Amino acid sequence: MLNNIKLALRISTDSFDEELRDLINACKSDLKLSGITNIDEDDSLIKRAIILYCKANFGLDNKDSEKYNKSYDLLKQHLALSGDYKNE
Template identity: 60%
Template structure:
């Protein structure tokens, strides 16, 4: 998952890996708290997209697109939480 998120952030080195890992972990927790079953779904394209979008919204301090990505993440999370296949 780290490599996928790093690529989506357009980062080619491992300088920010700790921050990215923390964001990935936070995204999984946020999805779980919201009622999304993420257990054994790390290969699921919708879960992966949600994680990448969460990371895009929260990575870096001068992220001018943060609000746009946060709205997108919230929408994905809401749809997953309402879908019977992803409910906890």
């Protein structure tokens, strides 16, 4: 997943790996708090959610942060409403 995030953020250095891993884990925790329990990184919607979360929260001067955060929140809502992403 780290390599996917680096590619999405156009990062080629390893300097930000720890911060990116933290963002990936924070996203997974946020998804779990929303009731999403099936967090398979190979699932295209889960992967997109993690990428959007990282794009919204990486960097201090991120002019597109709000746009990515809104996209993440909408996708998270859809995932939370779907039975496919919950263990019941």
